[in-house]
Amino acid sequence: MQLAIVGVGKLGLSLLTGVVNKGVIAPHDIGILEANTERAQDIASRLGVRMLAKEELGQAGRILICVQPRMFSDIAPWLAQENVGYISTMAGVSAGTIGRRLGTRRVVRVMPNLAATIGRSQTAVTGPREAHDAGDIDFARQLFGAVGQVYELPEHLFNAFTGMSASGPAYVAVVAEALADGAVRMGLPRPLANELAARLLSSTGELLLERAHPGMLKDEVASPGGTTIAGLEELEAAGVRGGVMKAVIAATRRGTELGKDQED
Template structure:
């Protein structure tokens, strides 16, 4: 068994689907542990992979930890770890905490985001030296490449990465909702307003791949036009400061989660 999933929520399912769809893993090489045997069967069946018990994890080459961070301290002592490498997607749980609780230094820390559902995630990776030497980091890099782009970054940047990138779909969804609501206020039918907001965010994302944000802004904002007046209103409401505070607050919460371990 090349990879076992401990937990299989939305993110875990996205990663498993990407790995299977792109041929990185075959169903017979994968297992899933659920909260109960029945839950494990229900999670495994749609993918044609094995349902496992905690004890079965000893058969795996690597285990992907996809449980809630609050559940990890209780589960960790029950997880077999001899000869097993670990990849964690638990927010706020450092490699030092993983190594201590699992009693192994073969640990990789990863932070994907919701866009893994559509194969467009940005995933941060970091690993202890022993995990790099055992090939665990290479495996994780290839695994997460099946659901998007991968960035190897120093661990001290993980909380800011989580606050900015992993949390970004929620921030931008709020922007889209607010933009649509504003359109409705001006008389736009809601369904059309929501579609236009979604299209605008998607198109802007594509434009930003080849341009600096200021260039996109300047190309749209013509002298004395509608856009520059709208930008003035946003600046008056301190939109930039609101994003600064959001990323700072989320980063601080990431630190707090790590300290709790």
């Protein structure tokens, strides 16, 4: 068995589906361990993967830990296996902390975002030399490449990546909701306003990828004395730019706190 996945919630299932659909790993080489056995049975039946018991984890070459950080202390005793590489999606929990709890240096830390559910995630990957040497980093890149783009980062930047990219869909959703609310306030029907906001953010993302800096796109849209610059003036007066920056900073700090909660 190449991979065991511990925790098949929204993220775990998204990754599992992407890996199976793209043929990265054959279904019979994947096992899943999930507290909700009825859910696990349904997933195993649909995707052709194996259901596992705790005692079978040692049969896997690598284990993906896809649970909330607060659960790690409880599951660490039975997660620890010999000659196994680990990949963790737990926010804030360092590779060093995971390694100390599990008795290994073969730990890869990853951080995807919700866009994994549609195959467009941005995932950060990091790990110590032992994980590189054992091929665990390359394995993780291959896995998460099935659901989007992968970026290898030094671990000291991981919480910042989490605060921006992993938490970012929520910030952008608030912007979309505010745009739609403004349009409704000025008379557009709610369904149309919601659709326009979603399509606007999606297409703007594509435009931003074609430019060296976001300010370039802003300047293209804001003509002298026009409607856009009037709107931008209000955004600046409301402190929107500073508020978004503070959101990223707060989320980054919270990631650090989550990691400290799991330190020995």
